[in-house]
Amino acid sequence: MTGPLTGPLTAPQTTPQTAPLAAPPTALVTGANGLLGSALAARLALSWPGEVRCLVRSSSVLARLEPTLLAHPDKVRLVMGSLATVEACAPLAVGVDVVFHLAAALRGAPPDLVRDSVVATRNLLEAIALCAAPPRVVLASSLAVYGTSRLARGGVIDEGSPIEACPERRDAYCFAKVRQERLAWEYRRRKGVRLCVARPGVVYASGVSPLVGRVGLGVPGMFVVLGGRAAVPLTHVDNCAEALALLGARDGVEGRAFNVVDDELPETRELVQQFEREVGPLRHIALPYWATLGAAHLIARYAESSHGQLPAFLTPYRVAATYRGFRYDNARMKGLGWRPRVATKDGLREALASLRHR
Amino acid sequence: MSGARSIAAKDIGQQAARGERRGVGPSVARALLTATFVGARGVAMGGGELKVALVGCGKIADGHVEQLGKLGTLARLVGVCDAEPLMAEQLATRFKVARHYHDFDRMLEVERPDVVHVTTPPAAHRALTERAFESGCHVYVEKPVTPSHADTEALVLGARSRGLRLTVGYTYLFDPPARAMRELIASGVIGEPIHIDSVFGYDLGGAYGLAMTRDGDHWAARLPGGLIHNNADHLLNKIAEYIDGDEPRIYATGARRGGGERMPEELRVLICGDSVTANGIFSSAIRPVLHSCRVYGTKDTITVDLHARTVVLAVGQRIPSALGRLLGAFDQAAQYGREGVQNVIRFSRSEFSYFAGLEHLMRLFYESILKGTEPPIADRQILWVSRAIERMNEALMVERGRSPHEEGRRA
Structure with a gap:
């Protein structure tokens, strides 16, 4: 594990570098009290040349963001606000050079995810498009947007891979993120929004279990490991925050998308083994890919014949798109000079160790 | 045919008359009496x-x-x-x-x-x-x-x-156990209803609760009775059929765990008709999250668990002495066993969905x-x-020192 990420960032393209009296650029981070948002705020507090505004809901408990706010009272400013309407977003975008748009729902019912991720993004982009000097927008999208159900086992997912064409056949998160990103690109095309898209993998950190849906499913008293040898596209929260900060500062990134995923990714079964070593015994059963696919066929068939009495929480389409085992390319992000400074083995050891004490 | 259907089939005039008797309001009752269904376009x-x-x-x-x-x-x-x-x-x-x-x-x-x-x-x-x-x-x-x-x-x-x-x-009210309860009551198994206990638990960490807690400006928070208002129908609609009298008295008290200015998340309500009374409990704190109804009658008492989907009758002591007390638990177990088998049958027929x-x-x-x-x-x-x-909202507002008018403006 390396030390804190404190390297300097250059000013974003929006700031005229030659103007001697130009004010330093101002950044706005939406979703600043989230796992990734608070890490980004901490990163920007150390390296961003100008003010960092942190947007949170009025109902937020500022547990994650508070240390940064207290440590950098002159540089980091808390902004209570909402993305619920264009009118609410309008003042947020004024005087801002770069918007890091991280606010999104990670879980919940599909309509809630759409409202919190898609409608909120539309409101923000609409407000930005109306600005006299529109800021750059760095959108935190997701690796989940890729259409991987037809990709061969071991296939490489890079930024040129197709976007999921049938997100409604995946899950609510994928559905919302695909619509969010499609909407953002529409705003770039139609209204010239200066968009740059980051597509992070599974963000993990201390205190957060990396045993997420891409690894398996929790059932009462048991964790079912799915997919066997599939690589888990992890990115440590600090690595991801650094990537986002870089996208906010670098020239030549607008109109492009960037995968944000670390190196030396563990396979599903390796991750579970490491979990057991670092945290303790985990009652689990591991299903290889073919068995996962077979189970998905049965679940989907029962859900259909019973008219949804039990939901089709696993379908062949989802299994093919998620657990078949792919490789993830981060060369484009590395081309900007980004390197995952927190090595996966170190980051995981720390993250899992923190879970041991819970 | 379900209890729901039997209600639907009742004569409109009787309904209107009952409406007047139960305090719907004379003007509404008159309007109901004169109205007829003419068929839709x-x-x-x-x-x-x-x-x-x-x-x-x-x-x-x-x-x-x-x-x-x-x-x-x-x-x-x-x-x-x-x-x-x-x-x-x-x-x-x-x-x-x-x-x-x-x-x-x-x-x-x-x-x-x-x-x-x-x-x-x-x-x-x-x-x-x-x-x-x-x-x-x-x-x-x-x-x-x-x-x-x-x-x-x-x-x-x-x-x-x-x-x-x-x-x-x-x-x-149309879930299988609620329908069974109403059929049993209509058949006279419990005699005349005397009292009803209605309990509705709410999980603030659930899909619906989270949407509300995440957003302080959620529309439910802007209802006159806030979170409780948005769920009170489920608490009270099981009572409505059985409370009699022109003007039932309603006593309500609310609490918000942890205090605060917002509307309460806990409600206790007592409703008194002429000869039937009811208690309502709305709680977001009680675990497990409960949804049940118990109707006490002159002959028997019926208990409905809308989560477990069971309907059981209370067990009176039919045999005197300790032997009678011994049999009670087995009687209950037998009823729950039958309910379990019924539920398995319903499940196998795909009649067990959340939105049944x-x-x-x-x-x-x-x-x-x-x-x-x-x-x-x-x-x-x-x-x-x-x-x-x-009325319940009014009682809660008075309790919190706000006039209903003031609360209405705030909402």
Whole structure:
């Protein structure tokens, strides 16, 4: 594990570098009290040349963001606000050079995810498009947007891979993120929004279990490991925050998308083994890919014949798109000079160790 | 035939008379007496497929659309609408609905539906429902019907005056155990009801609760009675049928765990009719999250667990002495065992979904439209619940030192 990420960032393209009296650029981070948002705020507090505004809901408990706010009272400013309407977003975008748009729902019912991720993004982009000097927008999208159900086992997912064409056949998160990103690109095309898209993998950190849906499913008293040898596209929260900060500062990134995923990714079964070593015994059963696919066929068939009495929480389409085992390319992000400074083995050891004490 | 159906079949005059006796209000009762169903525009009263449209594409709309898909040739969804186009689009995309709209009038004009489901936040219910009535549509409106009793009354009368049907999303009342309870009570098993205990638990960490707690400006928080108001229908609609008397007295007390200025998350309510009383408990703190009803009668007492879907009768001591006390537990176990077997059978028939009550209510509602019979929920029941909620809110506001007028302005 390396030390804190404190390297300097250059000013974003929006700031005229030659103007001697130009004010330093101002950044706005939406979703600043989230796992990734608070890490980004901490990163920007150390390296961003100008003010960092942190947007949170009025109902937020500022547990994650508070240390940064207290440590950098002159540089980091808390902004209570909402993305619920264009009118609410309008003042947020004024005087801002770069918007890091991280606010999104990670879980919940599909309509809630759409409202919190898609409608909120539309409101923000609409407000930005109306600005006299529109800021750059760095959108935190997701690796989940890729259409991987037809990709061969071991296939490489890079930024040129197709976007999921049938997100409604995946899950609510994928559905919302695909619509969010499609909407953002529409705003770039139609209204010239200066968009740059980051597509992070599974963000993990201390205190957060990396045993997420891409690894398996929790059932009462048991964790079912799915997919066997599939690589888990992890990115440590600090690595991801650094990537986002870089996208906010670098020239030549607008109109492009960037995968944000670390190196030396563990396979599903390796991750579970490491979990057991670092945290303790985990009652689990591991299903290889073919068995996962077979189970998905049965679940989907029962859900259909019973008219949804039990939901089709696993379908062949989802299994093919998620657990078949792919490789993830981060060369484009590395081309900007980004390197995952927190090595996966170190980051995981720390993250899992923190879970041991819970 | 379910208890729900037996209510639906009751004569309108009797209903109106009962409405007056139970304090619906003389003017409403008179209006109910003079109104008759004249049949809806465009609906073949002998049967056929109803065209259904839905307005309000939030979470509960998912449930409506899912259940609509199970009704076969009874009804088909022709369009969905939301003031936010992205919300209408997401529902239409996920459920493959042919057309979606962000203009309600436009949807009514193009689709000419027979039935409109109003699943928006309650503040919009009255305007949308009246607009649907003007277009000759029957309306299924989600609970609470409207934020105020006066608005609810206006909708009930509006439906009657046009010969249209209005029903409200009292879905739990149509879940299999609630229907069984009402059938048993109607059959006289428990004798005359004396007292009802109604418990409704609410999980603030659940899908619906999270949406509210995450957003301090959620529409439910802006209802006169806040979170409780949004769920009070489920608490009170099981009581409404059995409380008698012109003016039931309502005593309510609320609490917010951890204090604070916002409306309470805990409610205890006592309702006193002439000869029947009821307790209501709404709680977001009690674990496990409960949803139950117990009706005490002159002959027996019935207990319904709407989560476990069981209906059991209390066990009186039939044999004296310790031997009688010994048999009680076995009697209860035998009843629960039978309920368990019944549930397995229902599960095997795919009749055990979360929204079983919603499906049943929709089916009864559509059938009432097609056959020209009474809707599944009596007007007086809708009005009784609506007025009880308003009185309960008033009691809570007085308790918190706010006048209802002041609270209304705040809302």
